[in-house]
Amino acid sequence: MIESxxxxxxxxxxxxxxxxxxxxxxxxxxxxYIGINxxxxxxxxPNIKKxxxxxxxxxxxxxxxxxxxNHFVRADKDYLEINVLPHPFPVSCKGKYxxxxxSTLQTLSGNSLDEFMLRKQGITWDNVPVPYVxxxxxxxxAVKSFVKxxxxxxxxxxxxxxxxxxxxxxxxxxxxNGYLTNAAILLFHKDxxxxxxGSYIKIGFFExxxxxxxQDEIHGPILEQVDKAISLIYFKYLKxxxxxxxxxxxxxxxxxxxxxxxALLNAISHKLYTSGTPIQISIYDDKLYIANDGKLPDNWTxxxxxxxxxxxxxxxxxxxxxxxxxxxxxxxxxxxxxxxxCEKDGIHKPKYTIxxxxxxxxxxxxxxxxxxxxxxxxxxxxxxxxxxxxxxTLPNKLTDKPGIYNTSNENFILSERILREIxxxxxxxxxxxxxxxxxxxxxxxxxxxxxxxxxKIERIGNPKNGYWLIK
Numbered sequence: 001m002i003e004s005x006x007x008x009x010x011x012x013x014x015x016x017x018x019x020x021x022x023x024x025x026x027x028x029x030x031x032x033y034i035g036i037n038x039x040x041x042x043x044x045x046p047n048i049k050k051x052x053x054x055x056x057x058x059x060x061x062x063x064x065x066x067x068x069x070n071h072f073v074r075a076d077k078d079y080l081e082i083n084v085l086p087h088p089f090p091v092s093c094k095g096k097y098x099x100x101x102x103s104t105l106q107t108l109s110g111n112s113l114d115e116f117m118l119r120k121q122g123i124t125w126d127n128v129p130v131p132y133v134x135x136x137x138x139x140x141x142a143v144k145s146f147v148k149x150x151x152x153x154x155x156x157x158x159x160x161x162x163x164x165x166x167x168x169x170x171x172x173x174x175x176x177n178g179y180l181t182n183a184a185i186l187l188f189h190k191d192x193x194x195x196x197x198g199s200y201i202k203i204g205f206f207e208x209x210x211x212x213x214x215q216d217e218i219h220g221p222i223l224e225q226v227d228k229a230i231s232l233i234y235f236k237y238l239k240x241x242x243x244x245x246x247x248x249x250x251x252x253x254x255x256x257x258x259x260x261x262x263a264l265l266n267a268i269s270h271k272l273y274t275s276g277t278p279i280q281i282s283i284y285d286d287k288l289y290i291a292n293d294g295k296l297p298d299n300w301t302x303x304x305x306x307x308x309x310x311x312x313x314x315x316x317x318x319x320x321x322x323x324x325x326x327x328x329x330x331x332x333x334x335x336x337x338x339x340x341x342c343e344k345d346g347i348h349k350p351k352y353t354i355x356x357x358x359x360x361x362x363x364x365x366x367x368x369x370x371x372x373x374x375x376x377x378x379x380x381x382x383x384x385x386x387x388x389x390x391x392x393t394l395p396n397k398l399t400d401k402p403g404i405y406n407t408s409n410e411n412f413i414l415s416e417r418i419l420r421e422i423x424x425x426x427x428x429x430x431x432x433x434x435x436x437x438x439x440x441x442x443x444x445x446x447x448x449x450x451x452x453x454x455x456k457i458e459r460i461g462n463p464k465n466g467y468w469l470i471k
Contacts, residue, residue, distance in 0.1 A: 004103070005027075005028070005030070005100065005102060005103065006024070006028060006029065006030035006031065006100075007030060007031050007033070008020060008030065008031075008032050008033070008103075009033050009036040009037065009038060009040065010032065010033065010034050010035075010036070011034075011035065011036070011037050011043055012034065012035070012045060013034045013045065013051055013055065013080075015058070017032060017034075018058065018059065018062050018063060018093050018094075019093050019096075019098045019105060019107075020032055020098075020100070020105055021059055021063060021067065021082060021084050021093075022063050022091055022092065022093035022096075022097070022098040023098040023099050023100035023105045023106070024084035024086075024100050025063070025065055025084050025085070025086065025087045025091040026086075026087065026090065026091050026097065026098065026099050026100070026116070026120075027086065027099060027100045027101075028086050028100075029083075029084050029085045029086040030084055030100060031081055031082065031083050031084070032081075032082040032084070033079060033080065033081055033082075034051070034079060034080040034082070035077065035078060035079030035080060036079055042074045042075060042077045042079050043077065044077030044078050044079060045078055045079060045080065048071060048078040048080070051069075051080060052069055052071060052080070055069050055080070055082065056069050059082075062093050062094050063091055063092070063093050064091070064092075065084075065087060065091060067082055067083060067084050067085070068081075068082070068083040069081070069082050069083075070083065088120070089120060090116065090117055090120045096108075097109075097113055097116065099116065101356045102356065104356070106356070111274035111275065111276075112274075114274060115272070115274055124314075124315060124316055124317065125182060125273065125274060125315070126181065126182045126183040126186070126273070126315040126316070126317045126318050127176060127181050127182070127183065127316075127317050128176075128181060128182050129175075129176040129177050129178075129179035129180070129181055130179055130180055130181065130182060130184075130185055130195055131179055133179075133180055133185065133189070133195065134166075134180070135164070135165040135166040135169050135180065136165070137189060137190070138165050138169070138184070138188040138189055138190070139188055139189065139190045139220075139221050140165075141224075142187070142188045142190075142220075142221040142223050142224055143165050143168060143188055145223065145224065146187075146188070146223055146321070146324075146325055147160060147161055147168070149325040149326055150324045150325055150326070152326070153324070153325065153326035155323070155324045155325075155326065156324055165188075169184055169188075172184075172320070172321060172324075173317065173320075174187070174317060174321075181317060182195070182196065182273070183315065183317035183318045183321070186199055186221070186222045186273070186318060187221055187222055187223045187318060187321050188221050188223065189221060190220070190221070191219075191220070192220075192221065192222065193219065196273050197276040198273070198275065198276040198277050198278045199222065199273060199278070200217055200218055200219045200220075200225070200278045200279075201217070201218040201225050201229050201264075201278060201279045201280075201281065202215065202216075202217050202218075202278045202279065202280050202281065203215060203216045203217075203218070203229065203232060203233065203237065203281045203283065204216075204280075204281070204282055204283065205237055205283050205284075206282055206283065206284050207284075216232055216236075217278070218232070222268055222318070223321070223322075223325065225268070226261065226264055226265055226268065226327065228438055229264060229281070230257060230260065230261050230264070231436055231437070231438065232438065233260065233281070233283070234253060234257060235417055235420075235436075235437065237283045238253050238254060238255070238283070238288075239253075239254075239371040240252055240253045241368075241369055241371065249423065252369060253369075254286070254288075254347075254365030254366075254369045254370065254371075255288055255342075255345075255347065255363045255365060256341045256342060256344070256345035256347070258337070258341040259337075259338045259341035259342050259345070259350070259363065260288065260290075260363070262328075262334055262337050262338045262341070263290050263338055263350070263361050263363075264279070264281075264290060265322060265327055265328050265334070266328075266334045266335075266338075267279050267290055267292040267294070267359075267361075268292075268318070268322075269313045269314070269315055269318055269319045269322060269328065270292070270294045270295075270313060270314040270315065270359070271292045271293060271294050271314070271315070272292075272293040272294050272295065272314065272357070273315070275293035275357070277292075277293050279291070279292040280292070285365075285370055285371065285372050286364065286365045286370045287362060287363065287364055287365065288362070288363045288365075289360055289361070289362050289363075290360070290361050291358060291359070291360040291361075292358065292359060293357055293358045294314060294358065294359045295314065295356070295357070295359075296354060296359070305335060305352060305354075306335055306339075306349075306352070338350060338361075342363070346366065347363070347364070347365065347366055347369075348364055348366075350362055350363045350364075351364075414437070414439075414443075414447045415447060415450075415451055415456065417437055418433060418437075418444070418447060418448070418451065418457075419456070419457070419470060421433055421436060421437075422457065422468045422470060423470065426467045426468045426469070426470075427466075427467045427468070428468070430444045430445055430448065455471055456470070456471060457469065457470055457471060458471055
């Protein structure tokens with residue numbers, strides 16, 4: 001017998017151990033042994049008969065539950081076993097709530113207490129109703145985008161295209177007692193942060209753990225955040241090694257896009273949104289971390305997470321909409337898909353770090369794919385697509401003077417990105433370029449005209465059926 005999640009040893013009885021009993025009752029139950037030291041050796045307890053009477057009475061008075069208190073003898077020494085069963089309702093000790101987490105005891109308050117109370121009642125946070133908001137407040141673009149994806153994936157009937165936003169939200173079970181739920185707000189509202197603080201993605205490039213070089217924030221409906229974040233990561237933050245097969249240009253990034261996208265989807269589906277902390281993506285030359293406030297299911301370990309397991313999302317309503325949109329599967333295959341994508345791309349499986357209130361996944365790049373950045377000079381600007389609220393700090397490639405930003409710098413960076421898109425698809429439209437780069441169509445048009453004037457590109461044929469030629 002060893003100490004664990006459900007077993008605790010104490011040399012003597014103290015009244016403060018009532019808190020531990022409360023924590024056991026609020027989780028999976030457990031056994032508290034009195035008269036055993038931290039080495040697992042029986043040291044015995046005096047006044048055993050008195051304790052057998054006093055302890056059950058104290059527990060009943062302070063916590064309001066009944067437990068088994070058993071008397072055992074080993075090597076002529078008496079010790080007690082307090083056997084606590086898990087309780088289906090919230091249990092408090094003198095007005096305070098405690099939870100056993102791993103081998104530690106947590107005092108619940110604020111958002112953690114709210115989450116605990118909901119869970120004990122069989123209610124998930126993302127299904128809680130929100131007053132003072134209606135279907136009319138939801139983003140038309142986000143709703144239309146979801147409908148298009150769900151129909152294309154074959155997971156919703158094409159007839160839903162004619163439904164109103166209110167009808168669609170009700171069909172998705174995102175309404176409770178006449179109110180929109182937290183999931184509806186996060187998925188489709190134009191500005192979910194009005195209701196759920198920290199519901200955005202933060203991305204930063206680090207030269208070292210202590211030195212961030214530039215950063216971005218992705219705001220808006222979480223249904224749209226993933227693709228925006230992935231586009232930003234692979235256009236701005238990661239460098240690809242270039243090779244050629246004949247005349248075909250090949251780009252190989254340090255991490256496979258499929259794995260990063262799946263990891264980000266997992267983070268959004270399992271995030272503990274009451275924490276108020278955004279999902280954080282930290283990028284280095286050789287590593288990429290995705291961290292979010294979240295928890296593993298009860299009694300799960302990293303081994304359980306990495307092995308075969310059933311789907312158990314922390315936010316099932318959000319996960320259901322992601323499934324209908326074709327973002328995720330409903331079989332708990334997210335981790336498996338990440339590992340398969342990494343193996344196929346020739347990199348190691350990611351490593352998970354699990355804490356009581358947060359989860360972090362780390363991807364490491366193979367040495368032959370690392371491009372060292374060297375010292376970077378940066379300056380700030382904000383994209384003109386204000387509705388997306390994407391703040392962007394870009395490296396200044398045309399000057400070695402810190403703090404200098406000029407039009408030529410912006411032209412250079414956007415020109416490079418536009419050329420890369422045209423190389424991939426010479427029939428790409430300005431609207432598609434604007435969507436991919438998270439800027440307005442007006443900005444793309446301005447830069448296209450400048451690039452044509454500089455002789456970098458030429459339009460062959462008419463605007464609708466023609467194509468781009470890189471000169």
